[in-house]
Amino acid sequence: MRILLSTYGSRGDVEPLAALGAALQAHGVEARVSAPGDAEFAALLARAGVPLAPAFAPVREWAKEMINRSRSASPEDRARLIAGQATEIVARQYEALSAAAEGCDAVVAFGLFPSCAAARMVAEQRGMRYMLGTFCPIWLPSPHNRPHEYPSHPLPAGVTDNRLLWEMDIRTKNALFGEAINGQRASLGLPPVQNVRDYVYGKRVLLACDPTLGPWPGSDLIDAVQAGAFIQPDERPLPGALKAFLDAGPPRVYVGFGSISVASEAGHAAIEAIRARGLRTVIAQGWAGLGPIDDRDDCFAVGEVNQQALFGRVAAVIHHGGAGTTVAAARAGAAQVIVPQIGDQPYWARRVAELGIGAAHDGPVPTVKSLSAALEVALARKTRVHAAALAGKIRADGAEVAARLLIKSLGESSR
Template sequence: MRVLLANYDSRGGVEPLVGLSVRLRELGAEVRVCAPPDEEFARRLASVGVPLVPFGRPVRALMTAAVPPTAGGVPRRAAELLAEFGTVAEAAEGCDVLVATGLLPAAACVRSVADKLGVPYVYASFQSVSLPSPHHPPMARPGRPLPTDTTDNRALWDFDARSANDLFGEVINTHRASVGLPPVADVRDHVFTDRPWLATDPVLDPWRSSPCGSESSPWEPSPWESSPCGSESSPWGTTGEGARRGPSSPGLGVVQTGTWIVPDERPLPDGLTAFLDAGAPPVYVGFGSIAIGGSEDVARASVEAIRAHGRRVILSRGWAELAHLDDRDDCFVVGEANHHALFRRVAAVVHHGGAGTTTTATWAGAPQVVVPQGADQPYFAGRVAELGIGVAHEGPTPTSESLSAALKVALAPETAARAAEVAGMVLPDGAVRAARRLLDTYGGQ
């Protein structure tokens, strides 16, 4: 069996593809991955024996640009991703299923390839809040803030469908016409399909599946399909395989697989290991692929707050380029490192709240301080606070005082105990479940 996995995203969107690739290969499948051609992504995939098929421009250059992209440039960037149709189609030759994740226009390119080649297609999300549900509102799209006078989630998802059409409808349908495909009326639902997968842990990111209060197994399709309450039809519209949903009927036949994660066996750098061994567990600070504004001020505030608690500091350089502020030996700056191993040796993790970092810290049992910058990060910050495994920082710009107050809670013994308890509840075999489901569903075609 051959599987194509595709994503145009930062490191947090590529790492789950690494996990799923490993499990698919263990089951005998051949795997190809389309991802941004950033050197660090190529190295990471190569470390598990999977070649990277370049998809679009390097994403780091876009996310760290001095002048951030404007909403007006969104259709143009979407057209660039759709122009990768030929690259994706070549990689998809001979594949039994195409799996897309991440940005809607990139996934739309993969969906068009699947339609053109007649190959099955699966869309997967790494956070529940991007999938339509009456239980939560959508995230705002670029240049399309959610209406402040609307509180009904169904109406907000209607607005989101219109926003997706306004931003991407013309460029997607123009591209589809150019490759001999018919237009689509609702680009969001076309890309998501009626049965998307949710690659998150049900403890950290539960999918509320039924509006009628019934419970379903987190590992089975939710009862969002044709009859969630035992009636002849769903109040949100028929959503079974192949059914057509209208934008006024949020609710999907979501399949929650669990997180696509595999243990990272890479050793920590010698210098980092020596630093960890030299004293009490330090506090880790890193913002991953987020080019956080005022990075020097953020680094200074972080170091001052952590020192105020008598702790040492590990600064992850990341795309924010965090760096040393002085020559004291209680601070270590690290580049690429195995977070699975590192987070098990720190007293707390201060981070931006991306799905990948939040999951890894939760799995490691490390108390967290989440400083969300946008997108799904406020949601994961809230989940960390609700679970009692850390603190949701208020606002994206931390100060020494605000971080010190947050760390007082995160470093408390009861928070550490709760973090260890929740770590034992996280199921790390989501990639195994997803790989087996792909093979069972599409391997015999």
């Protein structure tokens, strides 16, 4: 069997597919990953031994452009931007995935909705099996949670019936993505679909998140199976200079916002809040290019490093709340401060607070005062005890569980 794993997104979207691809290969399945061709993702997949089939464009500069264009736009303009970009992504990603799918029997799609729509069409055109995957339960229709709110398509105030809101979500996705998807279908000689959300979601969805961090209570609105988080083991040693910094002086706090283009003031506020507690900072440059604010020796800047090794050596992790960073910190037993920005990040912030393993920052713009308050919660003995205890509950076999599930379900669907 040959399976194409597809995504278009940041590292949090690509690294799990490296883990899943490696797990599939261990079962004798030929797996390849279609992902943005950024050098960091190519290196990541090479370490996992999984072939890369580049998506329609690298994502780092594309994401920066989208953020800049939407930053000062009105909700209506942001909605038009989403719809316009969907048209480009569906068309260009369809071409990229058509080439990547050569010789494959099935495609499993993660990432941006238009990218998954392109994967669904490639599967339909080629007679391949298809499954959608997601890294957070909030994206799945359920009476237990509300749908995501899109620009210019607010959820109506006062409506508490989540079933009704998910019915409205169908109309919202049709409005934002219907023209892009049905326009591409028309170019292929395919009939239009009336419900683009359910077309992209397909018959069954693979939920790739840890059941302790992000439990799935089940839903009669969709068939979803939870496999656990896809974690790729990382055996890389930490750089010598970083190890020396970790070994010397007071405890350290990690600060990193991954692919989120936060303002440099966020890094400044974090360093000052950490200093106020007599601690030292390990700051990840990330896509925002964060770094020390002066020449004092209590702050160490890092690029791309082994988070699995690093998080086990810090007192707390301040981050944006990406699914991958959240599970990595939880698995290491590190207390967390989440400063959520977009998407599913507020959900992970809330879960960290509910589990007692950290603090959810109130809003996306941190200050020295607000981070100091959040750090007080995260560094409290009670929080650290909870974080250490929960670490042993985080499953590391999600990719293996998913690989066996895919082999069984996709294999059965072909008979």
